[in-house]
Amino acid sequence: MHASKYHINTLKEAPAEAEVKSHQLMTRAGMIRKAAGGIYTYMPLGLKVLRKIEGIVREEMNRAGAIELLMPVVQPAELWMESGRWEQYGAELLRIKDRHQRDFVLQPTSEEVITDIARNEIHSWRQLPLNFYHIQTKFRDERRPRFGLMRGREFTMKDAYSFDRDEASAQASYDAMFQAYMRIFERLGLEFRAVAADTGSIGGSRSHEFQVIADTGEDLVVYNPASQYAANIELAEAPCLIAERAAPAQALTKTATPDAPKCELVAEQLGLPLARTVKSIVLATDDPEGKQQARIWLLLLRGDHELNEVKTGKLPGFENGYRFATEAEILETFGCVPGYLGPVDTAKPVSVIADLTVAHMSDFVCGANEEGYHYTGVNWGRDLPEPAKADLRNVVSGDPDPQGGVLAIQRGIEVGHVFFLGDKYSKALNATFLETDGKPAVLQMGCYGIGISRIAAAAIEQNHDDKGIIWPRAIAPFEAVICPMNLHKSETVRNVAEKLYQELQASGVDVMLDDRDIRPGIMFADWELIGAPLRITIGDRGLKDGIVEIQTRRQAAADKIPVEQALEFSLQQLKSL
Template sequence: MRASHFFISTLKEAPADAEIISHKLMVRAGMIRRLGSGIYAYMPMGLRVIQKIENIIREEMNKAGAIELLMPIVQPAELWQETGRWQKYGPELLRIKDRHDRDFIIQPTSEEVITDIARNVIKSYRQLPVNFYHIQTKFRDERRPRFGLMRGREFTMKDAYSFDRDVEGLKKSYQIMFNAYVNIFNRFGLKFRPVAADNGAIGGSGSHEFHVIAETGEDALVYSRESDYAANMEAAIALPPVQERAAPAHTMQKVPTPGQKACEDVTTFLKQPLSQSLKVIAAIRTEIPEGQPGHFAVILLRGDHELNEIKTQKNIGEFRFASESEIIHHLGCPSGYLGPVGLQNRQDLALYADHAVTVMSDFICGANEKDMHFTGVNWERDVPLPSIIADFRNVVEGDPSPDGKGTLAIQRGIEVGHVFQLGTRYSEDMNATYLDENGKPQLMQMGCYGIGVTRIVGAAIEQNNDERGIIWPLSIAPFEVVLCPLGYDRSETVRSTADSLYGELKKLGIDVIMDDRGERPGVMFSDWELIGIPHRIVIGERGLKEGKLEYQGRRDREATAVAIKEMVPFIREKLPRNG
């Protein structure tokens, strides 16, 4: 490719609405252009990256035995009504009507469509297992689109869906896809980590997320340095404490704490560590009618711990946090002064405690009275332990690993892939069955496997950048090599050498672009460093007089002089697949 036949449009400054580095650099490098909130056009340079990502995905999916098809962007509402997701998906589901006033949606995902296809085309156990995949545009009507391609409304995803006869078959298909994902992300050249995850709105049983490691990632990843254990924060298990509760050393006293509501403020005021306080969270269990026992719930956490909403939902069912007026109505005092003392006999309340709470002694908690707290509170002596004790909290650095090997550490990541064992979540709702060996209908076991194609572009940049711009991994860079001839439009020697080298590299199948625009060296170098091409070769009259060309890798701080005749084999060594 010659730059004069391509489209290069770089900017010195990023637009004001670009918040994170990948968004800024993609706009500055001319890879995307914003059309509307969360909606972008992929410009030629950005599209080349996306196509390379898609090619790697296709190769590995095909190698793993998946079969490509293409499902529509617009889907009939009836399919979503069958599974109940028409109501449950919420405002992110973009609903539309056709000229006949029939309901449709712009697809955010394709479980319903692929299940409809399967129930109509798969009749016999002899047709199983099978795995279909497609790479298609998605739309989710995000409340607050931001971060460019990282959280846009329109994006591209690869979805795959496996169908099996039984659970054992599903587990095999799941493992095949898990291994394929590992191969895909290794080929992308990105640092990544697969972690155990919660299934969320998709449904089903086991699942793993694939995260690109980046300090700017939105997700907290939990892992053990001494083992293979890894999970996202939502699914990471906080084990019950192994230590025994210390014997009481103080008597319970009610003390004034005027205006001190948050645990941090109360403990600072009382000159005690935050871990010595008890945090009380009031919730409304929405699955239980108002006025029924257990509708109002109280959850107890250690003051320095944070509530994990996913675990909480699994422990108490669907819930929402109680409003201030509801707290006052049920407990008789404002939030910030709540505590378990005196609540144990309330039949209308559901009282829960996190495991870590059970080993606390001489702790601080609200006195259920404005501006008052208790100190020196002890379980059994002053208040009985709640009858329901479970894992309600986020893990913290140093917690023991659930597999018994080492302690937990936390790093940031960007979710770019997710694999699910759906089981019969959709086949049951949509009656997707096959006939077994005995001619009896059986529900198909399903798996679901997604990769955020366009999100990978942003995640790769978040992980690989410097003050000069993007640093692409070789396999997904828009071009592998850029030739920068100095004075291409003025020097016959430079032009002939550059044309000859360009032709040799093209013949070898190397993805090379030659900057024949006639730009000044500073402009050329800045553009290609911003765009992030992994390998740069400079051809200049001064070097040619010495029989040399100049090579510089994108991560290199200094250039290397290479003899003209040695440059092709030198570059081939830098590109192992072409070696």
């Protein structure tokens, strides 16, 4: 490709609303243009990146035995009503009507449609296992679309869905997809972790996220540097930090703590470590039938720990959801305003659950259920009954791993997710097949998603500098760019540049020859911004000495290479990227 016949339109400044590097750099590099909030046009350079990502994904999905089809963007509401998600999905599901006032949705995902296909197409155990996938546009009506392609409303995803006879074979299909995903992200050239994860709104019983490591990531990944363990913080088990509860050494004492509604202020006033304090979190669970008052729960965490709301939602008694208690409910139950609450001497009985670490604490500090006062020297068994115990908190860096070693935390961007669904959708939509005994059985399903457009943004968040994007070679819009100096004035430069261009093309390199009549500084700045992995500079001055300059995007200075060795050296450099 010659630059003069391509569309390159870089910008010096990013739009004011661009908060993250990927949004800023993709806009400045001319890869995307905003059409509306969270909706973008993929310009030629940006589309090339997406197509290269799709190519790798498609190759590995085919290699794993998945079969490509294409499901519609617009889906009938009847299928969503049948699965129960018409109401459950919430405002992110964009509901529309056609001219006949029939309800449709712009698909955010395709479980309903693929299950409908399966129940009409799969009749016998002889057809199984099957795995269908597609790469398609999705739409989720985000309340606040932001961060460019990281959290847009319209985006591109690959979805795959496996169908099996029983759970054992479905788990084998899951494992095959997991390995395919590992190969995909390795080929993309990204630093990533596969982490155990919560199944969320998709449902199911087994789940892994694929997280691209980046400081700007919204997710927290817990991992052990000395092992293969990794999990999303929502799922990571937080160990008890006290091996054995010590015997009481202090008397229970009500202590004045004026203007100290937070554990940090209490610890400061009393001259104690924050880890000696216990915070109270009051939740409520409502009667699904609305016949009884809400049940009030008191969850206790160490003062320096934070509540994990996903773990909380899985506790016995919380199956139908929970909410934070209102101030009126708190006053009625504890006889006190928030900030001074605790499990000792509540106004009304309350269901207490202590985090594993809190359950082993002794002589701790908690609210006295009286404004301006806390209890010190609180002990289980002596001052209040033994609590129910559960893992309630987020892991923190430095926590011990029960399998050995110490846990660390890093930020990541979720770009892929695999789920074992079981019969969640097949049972709801009556997707069955005939087993060997001639009797109908419910299909076992798995689903596997990859955010194609989000990968592009995540790759930039992980790979950039103050000059622009640093693409991994596998997904760069062009692998190499030839930058000839004074090409329009020097026949020698023009001939060498064109010859090397033809040789690189013949070697299978996706190469751009920048034949624009622009100043060298502008040309170099464009390609540093766009992020070409390899740049070859050809000029009269170097050719007089028989050399060209070759520089990878991460190099601070170029290598001076004899002209006759330029092709071989360029190919070696590309192979190392």
